[in-house]
Amino acid sequence: MDSSKSRGALQDSTSENNNNNNDGDEEKDELCPGFQDVDAFVKYGLGAVLSATKASGALPQVGDEYDFYRSFPGFQEFCQSQGDQLLHCMSQIMQYHGCRSLMRDRNKLTGLEERFDLVVDSNDAILERAGILLDEADGVNRSQQPVMPAGFQPPKIVVSSWNRKSSGSGSRAETFRLLHAKNIARPQLKFREKVDNSNTPFIPKIFIKPNAVKPLPSCKTYRPEDLDVPAALADFIHQQRTQKPVEDMFAHPYQYELDHLTTPESLLSKPEPQASYINPTNCSFIDSLEDLVALNEKLCSLSEFAVDLEHHSYRSFLGLTSLMQISTREEDFIIDTLELRSEMYILNEAFTDPSIVKVFHGADSDIEWLQRDFGLYVVNLFDTHQASRALNLARHSLDHLLKHFCTVDSDKRYQLADWRIRPLPDEMVQYARTDTHYLLYIYDCVKTQLLETNHGQPGLLQSVWNKSKDISLKKYVKPIFTEESYLELQRKQKRSLNTQQHTAFRLLFAWRNKLARQEDESTGYVLPTHMMIKISEELPREPQGIIACCNPVPPLVRQQINELHSLVQQAREMPLLKVRKEKGVSSGYITFKQGVLFSEDEHKMDVDDEKKSGLLAQAKITLFQNDQESLSVAHMKARRIIEAFENPFRMYLPTSDVHVNENAKFDPSSKIFEISKRWKLQSIEQQQKELEAKRKAKADAKEQTKKDVATVRQQSAKGGGKKRERVASEVGESTPKPTKKLIKSAEKPQKTEPPPQDSFTPFDYSQSDLKVFAGMNDNTQFDPNRQAHDPKKKKNPKGQKSNSAAGNRSMSYMAGKSERGFRHNWPKR
Numbered sequence: 001m002d003s004s005k006s007r008g009a010l011q012d013s014t015s016e017n018n019n020n021n022n023d024g025d026e027e028k029d030e031l032c033p034g035f036q037d038v039d040a041f042v043k044y045g046l047g048a049v050l051s052a053t054k055a056s057g058a059l060p061q062v063g064d065e066y067d068f069y070r071s072f073p074g075f076q077e078f079c080q081s082q083g084d085q086l087l088h089c090m091s092q093i094m095q096y097h098g099c100r101s102l103m104r105d106r107n108k109l110t111g112l113e114e115r116f117d118l119v120v121d122s123n124d125a126i127l128e129r130a131g132i133l134l135d136e137a138d139g140v141n142r143s144q145q146p147v148m149p150a151g152f153q154p155p156k157i158v159v160s161s162w163n164r165k166s167s168g169s170g171s172r173a174e175t176f177r178l179l180h181a182k183n184i185a186r187p188q189l190k191f192r193e194k195v196d197n198s199n200t201p202f203i204p205k206i207f208i209k210p211n212a213v214k215p216l217p218s219c220k221t222y223r224p225e226d227l228d229v230p231a232a233l234a235d236f237i238h239q240q241r242t243q244k245p246v247e248d249m250f251a252h253p254y255q256y257e258l259d260h261l262t263t264p265e266s267l268l269s270k271p272e273p274q275a276s277y278i279n280p281t282n283c284s285f286i287d288s289l290e291d292l293v294a295l296n297e298k299l300c301s302l303s304e305f306a307v308d309l310e311h312h313s314y315r316s317f318l319g320l321t322s323l324m325q326i327s328t329r330e331e332d333f334i335i336d337t338l339e340l341r342s343e344m345y346i347l348n349e350a351f352t353d354p355s356i357v358k359v360f361h362g363a364d365s366d367i368e369w370l371q372r373d374f375g376l377y378v379v380n381l382f383d384t385h386q387a388s389r390a391l392n393l394a395r396h397s398l399d400h401l402l403k404h405f406c407t408v409d410s411d412k413r414y415q416l417a418d419w420r421i422r423p424l425p426d427e428m429v430q431y432a433r434t435d436t437h438y439l440l441y442i443y444d445c446v447k448t449q450l451l452e453t454n455h456g457q458p459g460l461l462q463s464v465w466n467k468s469k470d471i472s473l474k475k476y477v478k479p480i481f482t483e484e485s486y487l488e489l490q491r492k493q494k495r496s497l498n499t500q501q502h503t504a505f506r507l508l509f510a511w512r513n514k515l516a517r518q519e520d521e522s523t524g525y526v527l528p529t530h531m532m533i534k535i536s537e538e539l540p541r542e543p544q545g546i547i548a549c550c551n552p553v554p555p556l557v558r559q560q561i562n563e564l565h566s567l568v569q570q571a572r573e574m575p576l577l578k579v580r581k582e583k584g585v586s587s588g589y590i591t592f593k594q595g596v597l598f599s600e601d602e603h604k605m606d607v608d609d610e611k612k613s614g615l616l617a618q619a620k621i622t623l624f625q626n627d628q629e630s631l632s633v634a635h636m637k638a639r640r641i642i643e644a645f646e647n648p649f650r651m652y653l654p655t656s657d658v659h660v661n662e663n664a665k666f667d668p669s670s671k672i673f674e675i676s677k678r679w680k681l682q683s684i685e686q687q688q689k690e691l692e693a694k695r696k697a698k699a700d701a702k703e704q705t706k707k708d709v710a711t712v713r714q715q716s717a718k719g720g721g722k723k724r725e726r727v728a729s730e731v732g733e734s735t736p737k738p739t740k741k742l743i744k745s746a747e748k749p750q751k752t753e754p755p756p757q758d759s760f761t762p763f764d765y766s767q768s769d770l771k772v773f774a775g776m777n778d779n780t781q782f783d784p785n786r787q788a789h790d791p792k793k794k795k796n797p798k799g800q801k802s803n804s805a806a807g808n809r810s811m812s813y814m815a816g817k818s819e820r821g822f823r824h825n826w827p828k829r
Contacts, residue, residue: 002628010825028788032700055379058091062347064250067361072829073186073789081775090119090122091124093126094118094122097125097126097129098125099118099121099122099124099125099126100118100121100122103153113429114480121276160755168169172555178274183736184420184421185419187313187320187322187338187420188316188320188520188785190338190339191342192341192342193317193339193341193342195318195520197318197319197516197517197518197520198318198517199481199517199698200478200480201250201478201480202372202476202477202478203250204250204252204253204371204375205345205371205375205752206345206348206372206377207375208255208345208348208377209254209348209352209521210348210349210351210352211257211349211352211354211379212254212257213257216253217251220365223647251375251477252470252473254352254376254377254379255473257352257354257379258379258469258472261354261380263465267357267465268458268462269451269462270451270452271443271444271447271448272444272448273441273444273448274329274440274444276794281330281331281332281333282330282331282332282333283332283333283335283429283433284331284332284333284338284397285429286333286334286337286340287334287336287338287340288340289343292340292344292346293345293346293463294333295326295333295335295347296346296347296349296350298328299326299347299356300350300351300353302328302356303355303356303357304356304357304358304359304440304443305326305327305328305350305356305357305358305359305440306326306327306328306358306359306360306436306439306440306443307324307325307326307358307359307360307366307436308324308325308360308361308366308432308439309321309323309324309325309366309369309370309433309434310323310324310325310419310432311324311369311419311460312418312420314418314522314524314525315420315521315522315525316520316521316522317516317517317520317521317522317523318372318478318479319369319372320338320373320420320556321337321369321372321373321374322338322420322421323335323336323337323424323432324344325432325433325435325436325668326435326436327436327437327439327440328440332433332436334429334432334433336422337373337374338420338422338745341373341374344373344375344376345375345376347374347376348375348376349378351370351377351378351379352377352378352379353379353380354379354380355380355444356380357380357381357382357383358380358441359382359383359384359440359443360378360380360383360384361379361385361387361398361401361435361439361442362385362398363381363383363385363471363472364471364474366735367381367471367472367474368474368475368476368670369476371475371476372476377472378472379472380466381468381469381472382443382465383402383464383467383471384398384442384443384446385437386464386467386471387446387450387464388400388401388445388446388470390450390460390463390464391446391449391450391453392423398410398435398439401436401442401446402438402442405438405441405442405445405446405648406438406441406442408434408438411430411431413427413431414427414428414431424824427511433521447461450464478483479508481513481514485509485513486505486506486510487510490505490510490519491503493529493533495533495537497536497537498576498577499574499575499576499577500539500554500571500572500574500576501536501537501539501571503534503570503574504536504567504569504571504572505532505533505536506534506771507567507571508532508536508564508567508569509532510528511560511563511564511567512526512527512532513725515556519556521556521815522618525556526554526557526702527550527554527556527557528554531550531554531557532549532798534549534669535549535550535568536571539572540565540567540568542565543562543564545567546561546564546565546568547561573643594814617713644786654738663788666708667782678796706772764805790791
């Protein structure tokens with residue numbers, strides 16, 4: 001008994017343990033509490049999402065329905081409580097994923113936008129994390145480094161030459177700085193001669209010509225009485241006084257000397273490169289007139305020297321040459337051109353000496369800057385950039401030449417620095433010195449290679465000297481503003497603009513150019529091009545919209561915001577015209593020009609096009625830009641008048657209709673009255689021409705009838721005494737009966753001019769041949785099988801009725817047999 005009891009207890013305990021183990025296995029197999037696997041969880045989650053979406057769709061929509069429910073306090077409390085719960089849940093989820101969760105901001109201005117941004121950022125972070133986990137579940141690990149073959153070296157990414165990183169312990173620092181002046185005094189205020197930003201051509205500033213073979217023309221000298229006007233106007237006034245040719249005003253002062261310049265044999269021979277750049281040289285900073293005069297004396301005693309310039313163009317309309325570097329074989333000089341701007345012409349004695357070689361690198365812009373700011377000209381120039389192109393080197397920059405010939409890595413960190421800064425930092429001084437310190441050695445090296453490449457012949461080297469001379473002949477051209485100046489910029493942007501946007505772009509371009517000249521600022525500083533295009537395309541209605549189109553807002557735009565807004569409103573008032581291509585224009589650059597209301601080619605338009613166009617301004621589309629003359633005063637006045645009468649609802653009407661103010665039609669001073677009157681005169685002239693043509697046709701017809709009558713009279717006069725005999729005709733034939741019109745036409749002349757009585761003889765009917773009427777049948781019933789006789793019928797005698805109902809049916813029936821056969825052969829019903 002005891003053993004049986006113990007065995008039963010053991011069995012019960014084992015069964016309980018087995019049950020507990022099974023429950024534990026089931027709990028371990030569950031993915032999460034309440035879900036056996038992923039499919040069950042996904043199914044439940046998808047159902048929850050669908051039910052939530054359905055419930056959200058049943059909520060009152062925004063509008064009258066929502067406003068109605070919102071008027072009940074209970075609905076407001078319910079929405080607020082549910083909203084707080086949703087925000088709390090969203091905050092917990094965002095905190096769990098490590099995102100910002102400040103969802104309870106109640107600020108009405110910024111709270112909603114900030115919470116929306118937080119939700120968007122959190123969604124991105126959660127979805128990115130889910131994507132990473134899904135990739136890891138599929139066996140893709142993004143954080144794992146890819147397996148590369150042995151000896152593989154990844155390529156070095158070099159964006160440009162100025163940010164190349166050098167490998168080595170002695171390399172320079174890898175930090176880059178863009179030095180700029182924030183509160184610097186504008187150097188233009190210290191200039192003795194004010195900058196000439198007027199819209200007039202550039203006149204050379206030279207008034208003393210050293211090393212001259214041909215003397216300087218008299219119009220190049222300054223006049224004391226004309227110092228208060230721009231140089232171009234002063235020279236024009238002097239030209240009118242002296243009646244000198246205008247070409248002398250704008251010609252290159254050293255044109256004759258450069259044309260007759262010959263390269264000596266010593267410059268075409270192989271030089272010996274002097275590595276004097278290895279030895280340290282002195283560097284002098286020149287900012288006084290005495291030092292500049294001493295430098296000019298040193299340069300005049302040399303055979304060659306190197307020159308380079310540093311330029312600033314952001315805070316000046318034409319640009320400023322801020323620094324000049326000159327290097328000799330023994331010494332380097334840095335000249336403060338902002339301080340010595342009015343005295344720099346002294347260096348013309350050395351720069352124009354044909355026996356001294358001036359070495360530049362990329363002198364295309366330097367030559368123009370020297371002429372514009374200082375009146376300096378260069379004779380006997382050698383450009384190492386042209387030599388590099390002749391040698392077909394890999395690159396032609398000064399950085400590459402320094403690396404190729406001198407094994408020097410140039411430091412381009414200060415290439416975009418503001419060179420107006422005074423005093424200059426030591427780093428910028430060292431950078432400016434490096435540009436010319438090695439240039440004379442590079443000059444020797446490229447000359448040697450040019451001779452060796454051409455097997456000792458000086459032809460290739462001579463071509464470099466000739467190209468350098470052509471660069472010396474370049475003349476500075478001042479930017480001139482015209483009414484068509486904006487077209488070139490618009491063509492480069494490749495934007496499609498309507499008439500309003502086109503007008504806004506034109507007005508903004510003119511405003512930017514005018515303000516930049518007045519304030520002596522660059523057009524990019526006044527209003528960058530991309531901002532100007534943005535404003536032209538958007539056409540904001542309010543000044544705040546213009547501010548919104550600019551980021552960051554230029555200072556002058558903020559100051560002149562009202563003027564800009566008026567220009568935009570003026571553009572918005574322009575009618576939206578439909579742009580149509582002209583015939584023959586299929587492809588190419590299409591230039592949209594402003595519509596001309598009164599074109600000079602009106603008489604060439606067709607009549608149909610004239611009716612359709614009317615007074616509507618049409619867009620002129622040409623394949624290429626044509627230099628057309630400006631509109632006359634009458635055309636401009638007419639355009640202003642028409643714009644004043646423009647219908648504001650014109651854009652909503654069909655383009656074929658023309659709407660003109662009725663008062664303008666009856667105003668003799670308006671152009672519309674003149675045009676309408678001209679059109680009336682043209683229509684009256686046309687009517688008069690048509691009437692004259694009709695009268696002429698009638699007169700010709702009368703003359704022709706008179707001639708015919710005269711011929712008839714002559715024939716009747718010849719055969720007056722003879723009797724007319726009728727020829728016997730066969731049966732079935734009859735003589736044609738004359739029509740009523742011919743009878744009337746014959747009777748009229750007889751009434752007007754009756755023939756003489758003695759020539760008339762009555763006709764004798766007893767001699768008539770009556771056999772003509774023998775074959776006539778009185779049956780007038782229509783028979784399709786019978787041949788039709790002559791349609792001319794004999795008149796019924798008076799008192800007899802004619803059977804017109806039956807006989808007249810066959811009057812238009814053509815002769816021939818019927819296609820349907822005889823009557824007895826017709827089909828029966």
